[in-house]
Amino acid sequence: MGKSILATGGAGFIGSHLCEILLHAGNEVLCVDNFFTGNRRNVAHLLGNKDFEVLRHDITFPLYVEVDEIYNLACPASPVHYQFNPAQTTKTSVIGAINMLGLAKRLHIPILQASTSEVYGDPAVHPQPETYWGNVNPIGLRA
Amino acid sequence: MFFDYHRQHGLDIKVVRIFNTYGPRMHPNDGRVVSNFIVQALKDEDITVYGDGSQTRSFCYVDDLVDGMVRMMNTEKGFTGPVNLGNPGEFTILELAEMIVTMTGSGSRIVFKPLPEDDPKQRKPVIDLAEEKLGWTPKVKLEDGVKRTIKYFEEVLVNE
Numbered sequence: 001m002g003k004s005i006l007a008t009g010g011a012g013f014i015g016s017h018l019c020e021i022l023l024h025a026g027n028e029v030l031c032v033d034n035f036f037t038g039n040r041r042n043v044a045h046l047l048g049n050k051d052f053e054v055l056r057h058d059i060t061f062p063l064y065v066e067v068d069e070i071y072n073l074a075c076p077a078s079p080v081h082y083q084f085n086p087a088q089t090t091k092t093s094v095i096g097a098i099n100m101l102g103l104a105k106r107l108h109i110p111i112l113q114a115s116t117s118e119v120y121g122d123p124a125v126h127p128q129p130e131t132y133w134g135n136v137n138p139i140g141l142r143a
Numbered sequence: 144m145f146f147d148y149h150r151q152h153g154l155d156i157k158v159v160r161i162f163n164t165y166g167p168r169m170h171p172n173d174g175r176v177v178s179n180f181i182v183q184a185l186k187d188e189d190i191t192v193y194g195d196g197s198q199t200r201s202f203c204y205v206d207d208l209v210d211g212m213v214r215m216m217n218t219e220k221g222f223t224g225p226v227n228l229g230n231p232g233e234f235t236i237l238e239l240a241e242m243i244v245t246m247t248g249s250g251s252r253i254v255f256k257p258l259p260e261d262d263p264k265q266r267k268p269v270i271d272l273a274e275e276k277l278g279w280t281p282k283v284k285l286e287d288g289v290k291r292t293i294k295y296f297e298e299v300l301v302n303e
Binding site: 021022039069077080081101105119122127128129140 | 158209224226271
């Protein structure tokens with residue numbers, strides 16, 4: 001039997017593709033997005049699927065739903081977008097993540113976090129293994 | 144913070160580090176190099192390369208990436224990562240620009256502008272861990288992925 005899966009940022013570029021393959025694998029998908037960079041058009045083709053649901057919600061506010069897994073993809077990811085409203089970006093990455101972690105903790109379910117190669121900064125080690133701590137400007141635009 | 148929740152509460156966290164990803168449904172104005180170049184090429188506008196174009200990036204097609212994410216979610220409890228997900232094939236920005244101009248048959252010229260702040264000179268993932276733990280390697284070649292992405296943007300631009 002399929003699982004019930006929450007995908008935050010599910011109407012975004014990567015999120016919409018994720019929703020698609022999770023649905024194809026026979027799961028129910030709850031796509032949560034505030035549509036800041038996500039777009040309804042990205043998931044329009046999935047709306048007819050009875051196992052797919054879209055919720056407009058900003059994860060910097062708590063969300064209580066019953067699911068089996070969480071994929072946390074909510075956050076503007078391109079420099080142009082995440083630097084447009086940097087305080088809001090940080091709120092999404094911090095408060096939003098705390099909200100999702102709290103939900104996962106309460107439900108005792110796994111949570112996948114979409115982190116980024118930005119953690120490696122302008123790397124002094126090339127190519128970058130996971131063990132590399134990175135070279136990030138801590139007060140820069142990309143920090 | 145995810146690792147704090149894991150250590151303190153035993154939460155089953157799965158962390159992936161996503162490298163440059165591209166494909167259909169990228170935002171046309173997100174300033175990312177693949178979408179920028181394709182949109183500029185399709186509109187026959189100048190293609191802006193920041194710096195001299197010798198900086199390298201590795202580009203992963205979105206289908207490969209989400210496959211890796213689902214595999215990561217399905218690993219055994221206690222395996223937290225972080226795991227790099229990206230395509231280690233490395234290209235210079237200038238190579239990418241030239242590939243896109245050729246594939247779109249565009250009349251665009253390539254122009255050079257100064258680099259933005261903190262722009263990394265090079266990035267390329269080591270994906271040994273993803274291969275070992277997830278049985279994952281990216282499958283889509285840059286040329287094939289770019290072709291599908293061009294097709295998507297052609298449709299988007301027609302509907303604008």
